[in-house]
Amino acid sequence: MKLSIPRFWRERASHYRLVGSRCKSCGKISYPPKPVCPYCGHRETEEVELPRRGRVLSYTVIYTVPDGFRKYAPLILGLVELENGVRVVAPLTDVMPHEVRTGMKVEAVLRRVQEDGEHGVIYYGVKFRPSMEY
Amino acid sequence: MTRPESKTGIVGWGAYVPRYRLKAEEVVRVWGFEKSMPQNLFIIEKAVGGPDEDALTIGWEAARNALMRAQVDPAEIKAVFFGTESKPYAVKPSATVIAEALGITPVTMASDLEFACRAGSEGLRASIGLVSSGMMKYAMAIGSDTAQANPGDVLEFTASSGAAAFIVGPREESVAYFEGSYTYVTDTPDFWRRGLSPYPLHGEGFTGEPAYFHHIISAVKGLFEELGLGPEDFDYAVFHQPNGKFPLRVGKKLGFPKEKVMPGLVTPWIGNTYNGSAFIGLAKVLDQARPGQRILVAPFGSGAGSDAYSLVVTDKIEEKKPLAPTVEDYIRRKIYIDYSLYSRFRGIIRRITA
Numbered sequence: 346m347k348l349s350i351p352r353f354w355r356e357r358a359s360h361y362r363l364v365g366s367r368c369k370s371c372g373k374i375s376y377p378p379k380p381v382c383p384y385c386g387h388r389e390t391e392e393v394e395l396p397r398r399g400r401v402l403s404y405t406v407i408y409t410v411p412d413g414f415r416k417y418a419p420l421i422l423g424l425v426e427l428e429n430g431v432r433v434v435a436p437l438t439d440v441m442p443h444e445v446r447t448g449m450k451v452e453a454v455l456r457r458v459q460e461d462g463e464h465g466v467i468y469y470g471v472k473f474r475p476s477m478e479y
Numbered sequence: 480m481t482r483p484e485s486k487t488g489i490v491g492w493g494a495y496v497p498r499y500r501l502k503a504e505e506v507v508r509v510w511g512f513e514k515s516m517p518q519n520l521f522i523i524e525k526a527v528g529g530p531d532e533d534a535l536t537i538g539w540e541a542a543r544n545a546l547m548r549a550q551v552d553p554a555e556i557k558a559v560f561f562g563t564e565s566k567p568y569a570v571k572p573s574a575t576v577i578a579e580a581l582g583i584t585p586v587t588m589a590s591d592l593e594f595a596c597r598a599g600s601e602g603l604r605a606s607i608g609l610v611s612s613g614m615m616k617y618a619m620a621i622g623s624d625t626a627q628a629n630p631g632d633v634l635e636f637t638a639s640s641g642a643a644a645f646i647v648g649p650r651e652e653s654v655a656y657f658e659g660s661y662t663y664v665t666d667t668p669d670f671w672r673r674g675l676s677p678y679p680l681h682g683e684g685f686t687g688e689p690a691y692f693h694h695i696i697s698a699v700k701g702l703f704e705e706l707g708l709g710p711e712d713f714d715y716a717v718f719h720q721p722n723g724k725f726p727l728r729v730g731k732k733l734g735f736p737k738e739k740v741m742p743g744l745v746t747p748w749i750g751n752t753y754n755g756s757a758f759i760g761l762a763k764v765l766d767q768a769r770p771g772q773r774i775l776v777a778p779f780g781s782g783a784g785s786d787a788y789s790l791v792v793t794d795k796i797e798e799k800k801p802l803a804p805t806v807e808d809y810i811r812r813k814i815y816i817d818y819s820l821y822s823r824f825r826g827i828i829r830r831i832t833a
Contacts, residue, residue, distance in 0.1 A: 413832070416830070438529065454539075454540060455536050457536060467533075469536065469576060477804045479804040479805065
């Protein structure tokens with residue numbers, strides 16, 4: 346399953362830095378960023394960097410993975426509510442299926458998300474792991 | 480004459496160690512080594528990067544921690560040097576991805592450096608030069624690796640994953656300023672990896688005395704002579720750490736008691752993170768150092784060369800310490816895996832796709 350290199354490149358700010366969009370009319374924030382506000386339909390949005398910490402609202406564990414993902418299996422996909430209330434769907438990492446739980450505090454990190462075989466592009470993106478307390 | 484180094488210092492430091500650990504006794508069990516081997520090397524366990532981690536992602540987290548401590552505008556960092564010997568791509572810089580992900584791009588230098596385990600340190604010296612010359616206010620040097628070792632080779636006990644990063648800036652903003660730096664390199668065939676080889680090899684007769692000890696001792700003595708300092712003037716000494724024993728032995732040869740080397744020793748608990756090795760040791764010392772203390776740091780890279788730096792801690796360090804996780808926080812965060820999972824995580828088991 347190959348990704349589009351140009352598309353990933355265009356979207357790198359949201360993949361690398363949790364950049365979302367804020368509607369200039371209603372002020373609601375979307376992630377991934379959208380050129381049109383999905384809440385009010387306004388066509389002017391601005392980029393905004395989202396908080397890196399949040400908590401897991403829900404998750405699912407995927408054992409039957411797509412081609413190229415066996416090395417990461419099982420995949421754990423999380424619905425994460427960030428500190429500002431914005432909800433993000435993203436992979437969870439550094440956590441085993443028996444450790445993950447609803448309400449778990451998590452933080453965004455940069456990890457390998459996918460690669461085009463042995464010779465193609467490596468795609469990096471945001472995943473969430475249990476928060477470091479310090 | 481004022482040394483150019485003294486105009487600069489470290490304004491932010493950060494480290495990262497992955498969560499997974501492989502006990503040295505697992506390598507003994509799988510490859511039929513003598514049980515005394517881990518003790519002989521002074522290695523208890525090593526850090527293993529997860530399946531979605533590589534030198535780039537590991538370096539990113541160390542760099543992010545350094546930025547959190549430095550509290551500078553990322554766009555003001557005008558150079559990112561990424562030292563590694565485990566680049567995810569042979570050709571395509573990792574430094575640009577890290578710089579992009581941290582908001583440092585586009586007006587910056589960015590490059591990946593190679594000199595075995597001291598590539599990141601070459602980046603640190605270059606950063607000092609760029610900042611002290613006035614070409615830029617801040618520069619970043621990262622040392623990061625997912626170290627390779629031939630399965631069943633003695634290197635496999637220690638080769639591990641981790642990183643540390645330092646942001647160099649003006650002395651008056653620094654948590655520790657540089658007093659001087661000194662580099663010593665020669666052509667020495669102690670350790671190498673050819674272009675398409677998955678694992679490095681080492682020239683047995685060269686690995687200890689002619690490589691590690693000769694170069695570190697020469698660099699440190701050169702620095703002592705230039706600065707008119709000796710081991711008694713330093714509170715901490717951090718060396719490259721291929722195993723737990725070598726740094727203690729080189730410290731002894733240079734006149735440092737064990738007590739000055741132990742605070743920066745990390746290899747027995749996380750392994751040799753190659754470019755991260757001495758850098759993580761320095762990060763751990765900064766995590767605990769007090770204003771006025773003097774630190775010696777001497778990374779080493781095969782091939783071979785060593786740099787020696789003298790740093791003096793300033794009173795700004797206390798306010799920066801709590802802004803990011805410490806090395807000790809990462810060392811404590813661990814989960815053990817067996818040799819099978821380690822092999823899978825580090826790509827030792829090769830799958831093919833139809």
